[in-house]
Amino acid sequence: MPRKLALITYNIVEPDDPEAYAEWIREHDYPAFRQNPNILEYSCFNIVGNVQGKEWFKRFDLMFVEDHDLGGILTDKVIHDHAMTFANTWYEDKGKGPDQSVNYRVSYADEIWG
Numbered sequence: 001m002p003r004k005l006a007l008i009t010y011n012i013v014e015p016d017d018p019e020a021y022a023e024w025i026r027e028h029d030y031p032a033f034r035q036n037p038n039i040l041e042y043s044c045f046n047i048v049g050n051v052q053g054k055e056w057f058k059r060f061d062l063m064f065v066e067d068h069d070l071g072g073i074l075t076d077k078v079i080h081d082h083a084m085t086f087a088n089t090w091y092e093d094k095g096k097g098p099d100q101s102v103n104y105r106v107s108y109a110d111e112i113w114g
Contacts, residue, residue, distance in 0.1 A: 004066070007062060012090040021090070024090075043062050045059065
């Protein structure tokens with residue numbers, strides 16, 4: 001059965017200590033997202049090198065989901081509250097309320113099964 005993925009691309013204000021961000025992700029981000037039953041797998045990545053050109057983003061999250069209807073995820077109070085804290089802690093363009101699309105982009109993908 002093909003998997004469904006939400007690809008979340010973004011940039012943050014880079015911390016002076018990269019391990020501080022990694023620790024924050026492990027302690028806050030992973031538990032907030034992974035507690036939702038519609039999220040099958042969730043991981044965060046940092047681009048460490050570019051081979052053929054530079055992307056607009058330096059970070060991305062891979063979120064395998066039950067389906068692309070993220071309503072149950074986006075209305076999850078734990079995730080919503082965490083997302084607001086994340087935005088106010090790490091995004092350069094803070095204070096934009098629940099719509100943080102100025103800071104990140106989400107794309108849906110279906111796995112090519114076979």
